[in-house]
Amino acid sequence: MAQPRCMDLTAAQAEELQWVRDHHQKASMRERAAAILKVASGLSMLQVALHGLLKPRRYETISEWISRYERGGVAGLQVQAGRGRKPAFSPCGGPSRS
Template identity: 45%
Template sequence: MTLTEETKLIHLRDKATKPYLRERASALLQIATGACGAWVAQHGLLKARKTDTIYDWLNRYEA
């Protein structure tokens, strides 16, 4: 992840008006810093998500 991409995700995580954008940005940032998608799904967010959901978000972001 480039510095520009990271900066945009941090801005989304901290300032987005839609909660789902903040949640997805948080998940992507955690994965970028080395967290496993399964860990993020179970422990890294306010609400537990399916691991497949986290990887779907990651795949959409990378597309």
């Protein structure tokens, strides 16, 4: 079984992550905060990835979330602007058809 990643959260960090897990408007942020709290409590990243969340995730995904949290705190967990698929249709822009 995978070794647990050693994460030492301060009381303030744990409280902030718990608030995000319980109250943030975006489900992705709630999921990421929950994963970090579970790893900090002693579960391995593999356990969290496979069984600790609502749906299975890749081990590397959990590792990336933790690295982003360590680099930038809760703000580092947010999806950065410009990420994801670009819209195929823009109702306000583009040429009109006649």
